[in-house]
Amino acid sequence: METDGHGKSYGEWKHEKEGTPTLRGMVKTDVEMAMTAADSFAGFVAELQKKGYAVKYGSKAAHMTVRHKEAQKNIRLDKISPHFSEDSLRRYFRELQTLPPEMQQEYKQQTAPEPPRRKPKEQPMPVRRRARCRGRWNRSCRKITGFMACYYRYCALLRKAYKGKVGKRCYYLLRDDFLKYNRYRRQCDLLWERQITTLDELLTYKENLQAEYNTLTAQRKALYRRKSKTTPADYSEQIQTLTARIRELRREITTCADIEMDCGMVQDKVQRAKQPEKAELRVAENTHYNHVCAYGSQH
Known part of the structure; x- marks a missing residue:
């Protein structure tokens, strides 16, 4: 090869x-x-x-x-x-x-350098199976709103812009945030897992995390004091369990702080990204209409 x-x-x-x-x-x-x-x-x-x-x-x-x-x-x-x-x-x-x-x-x-050509993977033949569904078909689904919908929209725009599937104006608006994609993805996952849609819900969730973090930190400090006075093996497992949970809480608190800091910017860029897309769609529709009219006048 x-x-x-x-x-x-x-x-x-x-x-x-x-x-x-x-x-x-x-x-x-x-x-x-x-x-x-x-x-x-x-x-x-x-x-x-x-x-x-x-x-x-x-x-x-x-x-x-x-x-x-x-x-x-x-x-x-x-x-x-x-x-x-x-x-x-x-x-x-x-x-x-x-x-x-x-x-x-x-x-x-x-x-211009040619992009690398890749052989597409062979897709296996689909297996047809019959299934019987029991339940109500008209079951209503919860509509995604607020922060959650905004972050989903922004992550999708970043991926489309990175792959060159948006216009130039939209690309230049979003290109500085390509390196922060993982940061926005973590925020999006947190909002989806915790079903947070408003800033008040985010602040309440952050306060609860901070309270649990302070409680567990105090418990771990007390275990460290007891460990120094008795045999070390008695409290090591409890300390490890508390440390793992404290590490998770610290990451979620940091992500909540990032969302609180970035949410205004994300909402603003989503709104600004819609304007170039609408303008370019309008230009494309007008160009297509002019081509159709020119073709009709010739024939």
């Missing part, structure tokens, strides 16, 4: 399989968009800086690297794709500038 010599970590493979955003995928998309928008190497670097990247290149840097403002480490571009090395990029823009303006766009499309 032939490869390009560049492997990927298990975490990246898992995120790609699940369709969740990754840092390398975000960088790859932004580099390709910067190459399309720029006409020179300096313009390419400027486009990356506009997107929030710090770029290192030139004689003082062994390899060309970028780091997003929300990330904690630099990424080598040639590790993402051999086409993204500094020499390849400079050669690409030198050849681009030798062409007339009307041929430059065609050259960009011809030299």
Whole structure:
């Protein structure tokens, strides 16, 4: 099996399989968009800086690297794709500038790196089974509202934007939150599991967690005092059980605090994301209508 010599970590493979955003995928998309928008190497670097990247290149840097403002480490571009090395990029823009303006766009499309092709998995033949359902068919289901619906909508928008299934304006609105996807996913899961739909319910749930956390912490402190006076094995199991529960409570309290901090921003971005989608849908409908009218007038 032939490869390009560049492997990927298990975490990246898992995120790609699940369709969740990754840092390398975000960088790859932004580099390709910067190459399309720029006409020179300096313009390419400027486009990356506009997107929030710090770029290192030139004689003082062994390899060309970028780091997003929300990330904690630099990424080598040639590790993402051999086409993204500094020499390849400079050669690409030198050849681009030798062409007339009307041929430059065609050259960009011809030299764009091809996405990896994957063989689709063979789906097994469905097994038909008969089942008998007993009960009421018109059973009413609870409608999702409040925070829960807003977070579900936002996580779905992040996944669509990461896969390039939204317009450019919506993509630029959401792209800075790709690296925080797991944070919003944890908040969404907590709201769904606890059926929290309003801010008052969230604050009440957080107060109950904090009260339980304080109680268990006091119990564990008392067990530590008794453990020092008696044999250690008597209280070790109880301390481990309390520590596990305290760790869970601490994580949920932190998630509740994050929701309290992020809920306003999430609601605002969901509302702002609807406007570009409606505008682009309206433009698409008008374009289709004009094509239909032009075709009808010709025939």
